[in-house]
Amino acid sequence: MLRLRFHGRGGQGAKVASRVLGTAAFLDGYNAQDFPLYGAERRGAPITAFTRISRDDIMERGLVSDPDIVIVMDETLLSDPQAMPLSGLKKGGIVFVNTPLSPLETKEEYGIEDHVITLDITKVSLDMIGKSVLSSLAAGVASRIAGIGEEALKGALEKELSGIISDRDLLGKNTEAALYCYNTLVPVQVKTAETIREKENVITLPFETARVSSPAINATGNTPLRRTGNWRVFRPVWNYDICTRCMTCVSRCPEGCIRLNEDGYPYADYDNCKGCLVCAEECPVKAITKVREIHSRSEEGDQ
Numbered sequence: 524m525l526r527l528r529f530h531g532r533g534g535q536g537a538k539v540a541s542r543v544l545g546t547a548a549f550l551d552g553y554n555a556q557d558f559p560l561y562g563a564e565r566r567g568a569p570i571t572a573f574t575r576i577s578r579d580d581i582m583e584r585g586l587v588s589d590p591d592i593v594i595v596m597d598e599t600l601l602s603d604p605q606a607m608p609l610s611g612l613k614k615g616g617i618v619f620v621n622t623p624l625s626p627l628e629t630k631e632e633y634g635i636e637d638h639v640i641t642l643d644i645t646k647v648s649l650d651m652i653g654k655s656v657l658s659s660l661a662a663g664v665a666s667r668i669a670g671i672g673e674e675a676l677k678g679a680l681e682k683e684l685s686g687i688i689s690d691r692d693l694l695g696k697n698t699e700a701a702l703y704c705y706n707t708l709v710p711v712q713v714k715t716a717e718t719i720r721e722k723e724n725v726i727t728l729p730f731e732t733a734r735v736s737s738p739a740i741n742a743t744g745n746t747p748l749r750r751t752g753n754w755r756v757f758r759p760v761w762n763y764d765i766c767t768r769c770m771t772c773v774s775r776c777p778e779g780c781i782r783l784n785e786d787g788y789p790y791a792d793y794d795n796c797k798g799c800l801v802c803a804e805e806c807p808v809k810a811i812t813k814v815r816e817i818h819s820r821s822e823e824g825d826q
C-alpha cells in the first residue's frame with residue numbers, strides 16, 4: 524500500500540488534490556481512500572489531506588501518520604512547527620516540495636535527509652492558469668510519484684474538477700497544467716520497506732495489560748490521544764446489580780475505552796467514550812442504560 528499525505532494552506536487545494544489522486548488511482552485499477560483534515564478552518568491555515576492506494580483491500584482507517592510520500596504544497600510549512608509535514612515519513616520515502624529551489628538546495632535549506640523532488644508549481648500555475656490554484660498541479664505531481672497512469676489522471680481531473688469548475692476553458696487550463704507537472708517530473712521508485720514487500724498479512728497490535736481487554740489504537744491522532752468524549756449525546760451507565768462481568772461490552776467497544784474497576788466490573792473512560800452505545804446494544808442482560816449527557820453531568824464521578 525502507498526500512503527500519501529498532502530500539506531497545504533487553506534485555499535490551496537490540498538483536499539481536491541488528494542481527491543483527484545484517489546480517483547485517478549481508482550480509474551487505474553487500484554483501491555483508494557482520500558480524505559482531508561482541516562484543523563482551524565480558515566484561509567492560510569495548515570491543511571492536511573490523505574490518500575491510500577493499494578491493489579489489495581484497504582482495511583486501514585484513520586489519519587496517515589507514516590506516509591511513503593509527502594506532498595508539500597507550500598514551502599513555508601517546512602518551518603511551521605504546527606504543520607511538521609515530514610513527521611513520520613518512512614525511511615526510503617519521497618518528499619515533494621513546491622519551491623523554485625533545486626532538490627539539493629531544498630535539502631540543505633531545510634535539513635532534509637530523505638529523497639526530495641522539487642518543482643515550482645506556483646509558477647506553473649501562474650503561467651498556465653493565470654492564478655495560484657494548486658490542486659490539479661499537486662494531483663499531477665502526486666500521480667506521477669505514485670506511478671498512476673496519465674489517462675487515469677486525465678479521467679480523474681475531468682470527473683472531479685468538472686463538479687467544481689463550470690468554466691470549461693479554466694478546466695482545460697487546469698488539466699493542461701496538471702499534465703505538464705506530471706510529465707515534467709522524472710519517475711522515481713518509492714523504496715519504503717512496505718512497498719518492497721509483496722503482500723502484508725500481519726497486523727501488529729501493541730501489548731496491553733490484562734486490565735484492558737480490548738486493543739487500544741495508540742497511533743497519533745487516534746484514541747486515546749484524540750479525545751472523543753465531547754462527541755457524546757448519550758452516555759452509557761452501568762448497573763452493577765445486573766452486570767454478569769461477561770466482558771461482551773469491553774470487547775465490542777470500538778474505542779477500546781472500557782476499563783475494569785477494582786472489582787472487575789466495566790466502566791467507561793468518559794474522556795474517550797464517544798457515546799455510540801454499541802456497548803448497551805450488545806450487553807446480553809441490558810445492564811447498560813443510556814443517559815442523556817446533559818442530565819448526567821451533575822452525576823459525574825458516580826461510576
Ligand code: SF4
Pocket residue numbers: 758759775776777778779780781791795796797798799800801802803
Ligand atoms: S458508548 Fe461506544 S464508545 Fe462509549 S463505552 Fe460504549 S461502546 Fe465504547
Ligand code: SF4
Pocket residue numbers: 761765766767768769770771772773789805806807808809810811
Ligand atoms: S456486556 Fe453487560 S453483563 Fe457483560 S460485562 Fe458488559 S455490562 Fe456486564
